[in-house]
Amino acid sequence: MRSARSMDLPPASGGPAEPRTDWLTLQRLAPYLWQYRLRIALALVCLVAAKVSNVSVPLLLKQLVDALDLKPGDPRALMVVPAGLLAAYAGLRLMTTVFTELRELVFAKATHGAARQIALETFRHLHDLSLRFHLERQTGGMTRDIERGTRALQSLVSYSLFTIVPTLVELVLVLALLGGKFDLGFVWITLAALIAYGIFTIGVTEWRTQFRRQMNELDSKAHTRAIDALLNYETVKYFNNEDFEARRYDQGLDAYRRAQIKSQATLSILNTGQQAIIAASLAAMLWRATQGVVDGRMTLGDLVMVNALLLQLYVPLNFLGVLYREVKQSLADLDKMFNLLEREREVADAPGARELQVRGATVRFENVDFGYHPQRRILHGVSFEIPAGKTVAVVGASGSGKSTLARLLYRFYDVDAGAGRITIDGQDLRELTQASLRRTIGIVPQDTVLFNDSIGYNIGYGRPGSSQEEIEAAARAAHIHDFIAAQPQGYGTTVGERGLKLSGGEKQRVAIARTLLKNPPILIFDEATSALDSANERAIQAELASAAQGKTALVIAHRLSTIVDAHAIVVLDAGRVIECGTHAELLALDGRYAHMWRLQQSSLDGSPKEGLDPPGAAQGQPVAAAS
Template identity: 70%
Template sequence: MRRNPAVPLPSHPAEDAAAAPKTQRSDWATIAKLLPYLWRYRWRVGIALAFMLCAKFANVGVPLLLKSLVDSLAIKPGSVQSMAVVPLGLLLAYGALRLSTSLFTELRELIFAKATEGTARSISLQVFRHLHDLSLRFHLERQTGGMTRDIERGTRAVHSLISYSLYSIVPTLIEVLLVLGLLAIKFDAWFAWITLAALALYISFTITVTEWRTKFRKQLNELDSVAHSKAIDSLLNFETVKYFNNEDFEARRYDESLEKLRRAQLKTQSTLSLLNTGQQLIIASALVLMLWRATEGVVAGRMSLGDLVMVNAFMIQLYIPLNFLGVIYREIKQSLTDLDKMFGLLEREREVADAPDAKVLQVQGAAVRFEHVSFAYDKARPILHDVSFEIPAGKKVAVVGPSGSGKSTLARLLFRFYDIDSGRISIDGQELRSLTQSSLRRAIGIVPQDTVLFNDTVAYNIAYGQPGATQAQVEAAARAAHIHGFIAATPKGYETMVGERGLKLSGGEKQRVAIARTLLKNPPLMIFDEATSALDSSNERAIQAELDAAGQNKTVLVIAHRLSTVVDAHEILVLEAGRIVERGDHEALLARQGVYARMWRLQQSGAAG
């Protein structure tokens, strides 16, 4: 694949700096950014919380009913009626409470599912749109594997955060308060104090150890993103790997990342085992103390056998969710970290943004003017120096020159992928920075130097120039680009899949698909950036005639290496080191015996040879 030397190669950071926020915000700040998305579902949240409260009241009622059931069995001999009626009623009530707990829980999840899925969808869509709004510079520097991993984890974090907080943390706190109140009211305060002390110790231990473990989790995620990025990058460049016989080299690079990932996972697992062991020790100690206190009360006659069963049931119900508190807290912390990374993508400033009062481009002929334009991708290495030229409405202007002279940069600036450092670019007198980017790009069509296709059908890729185009329009565009015959000859015709980035097609076939796509768009301003560079001479001449026909009554900018394709241009600009060194039509430039004439003689002698 060719690369325009005018575009600087991105750096290769150890991790995806593009996806990471500049500063780590607090957990509460991340939650605050999530709340507006949930606010639109506030009624569902309220109803879900009501069902959750009902489920918890029913759950707390189960041990109370179990106590009554056990105590009712201690009846006087011969009381057959009470033996038949009381336990049966209590058993039915016990079953109803158990059913109510599950029923209210399922209703809560059913009601709140729309809020959870809707929130995840809204955030994911906003991130997707924002990524498309970011500048070309961001997309040249990003690492696709790491960034997609961050988005995937961020979307999953929305589900986890809402589920764990609403379905685990809040219900557990409510149940703890209810149980503490019942123990303090029905028995002596020691039961409540033991429970409260155990809870405080358990939560403090869990939070302290989990906070300590968070750095290992972050490191694990970063290494996971790096390994994923290397794997994706290697697979995307499959042919290059094969060309240089570097399969073993790529495997070693990937294995180095996997080894670092393995060590990080082992460290994470060992610290998790430490956390779980400490939690179980606290829970077991609290249970022993509570049961010892309850057993002593039964022996002393202060408590019934049903009270002992109730205390045990309360402790089991309370400590089962607490047993997962470490996992829940860790997942919430991890979800907040992942969500923060995705919000960090949303906070990436758009280098090229519409002005608040941006207007829609009003095309009157698509005359283009560059006035004293200077530009640099990197301030230390300017690309364009005081470039001025005009493309009159309905005319064709060509730009030629050696590689790295800044030819393709002109097209990028016209598309407003970047904003110029100084000067002015206008279309029909309307300065680009005063226009909406959408209306500007709608008026421009381009056949790029390096064609990249979607991993979809040929028909989809051609119709991308005009979504909603009919099959007849797609085929007409394909005929104009001289690719219909090739498509029709394939077994699946227009439903043929082109593969990742179009790699199942040859360079010439991809370029003709790109030409068909642009012809279908049919914009008033067209840019051909080495549009026929991948074609053989016969196809180039045929398609050049179609391009000339498509450019009739349109404003055309041609960026060319082969001078034979631009001899009919209204004006030819010769660019060297970012400066226009010659300009004029073909005959005038040849007569000057300058740079253009020298390039022409070299190409003609090369063609003759």
């Protein structure tokens, strides 16, 4: 269906007015993980067990070193060291790995399950959003946000549960061990180093965040440009603008490259500062431990243990800057995806909305006022009825509001309260569930967009689960079966992105077959044969008339010759009904419709081309041609 006044649409509402704090983002994430709380508890038990085993390794290493402090020839050397300490040392190393792998295995289902649930919920929510949102969206950037948001959840959980929390647990164990076994001097040195390390890391990372954010924005922008150019491949070719699009894409890539260089330079500053703090603290701790050995307060095993403990503790701290940045970025990416989830549904089912009960499918438009923008109304008090089982055609100049009627009937938009109503068998559409309404309506749009799949899939999309025989019967009715059968892959022939491998007429016939397969009680034909040649148009018009037999049909007409047999014809002008009647009645009235009829008939003799607006249309003057 042609976009109706899409340039006049106000921005779609939704999303928080201000950025969400990290804490609120974590609160928003919590319900998705809470359902896996037992697995999280078990993973934490494995985490603590792994860290206890890890911290016990330096303790055992101390015993091993001290056990080596034997006089030459002492028989205990052969008995104590190989049989006891070495076996225990190897066992603790193995248990550290075992508990770590158990933790990841136990928690994998929670991580991937929560990511799957959020991605699916976002996908469903995007389909629930209004047409207004999808007319304004940037597909490349939006898909990038969803991809990053899903990946961010896994990264956030992985970094927090598998790195940050284990490091904190190990820190507590190490500080308790140093303070209990030696003196508080080791604890104060360690704490001072950690505080300095944390302040430096967080400060520099916060400063770096602006470059990281800029890098992501430029990445999304370049990706959006590339996707948009590829989706509009034919337009690019029509205007010979391959080099222009390549330059635009390269500009985006170059800006992204410069942001990457800035990000890398600041990362080098961060890493150098972190290593300086760690080196200073290690030197202070080893100096104190060495002094203790010299004074006789500590053994060589104690010195080795202190060194091993600090190395084990500082290895994960080396990645604290990366972890902090990634956690912050993951929270920002999650926030973007949650913002998508929180976009308000402009058209939502009312509380207690009921299923549509079809008792004949009489459609009524009652004093409908509507505009895509509050200050620009499209329809003004439109009223007409499509009796059950009858066909009513709507004609009028471009911009008169014809396609808007179809969008309102499908509930892509809702009529405001007090601005009239649309009913089916007396039931206000706003009080019905959208699913039951759309099951009842089938449409053949003017601009057919197909999935990048097979022809059989696209026809079968009208009623998923249909048999091959039913798909072929619909194709025959739409006069496209012979064309499909002539293809090497038959119904398995792929149609390409948006159906670009098919001609306009072929795409339109696939759309007709798809709607015929759905077989709903209400049909909308929006210029259903506009892309067909005259011979095929006449053949398919007969099929459409047969398909509409006994059904309620709304026909948006371009060529008036296709709707002469309609039970009623409604003439719109600037969003108002100016004439209504049968073809013969309207000709006898000798008004706007009669003028349009004469204009189109004269085109057969070489006069103004059929379907074009007459002079004056561009200046907003009253026109007398069908859109």
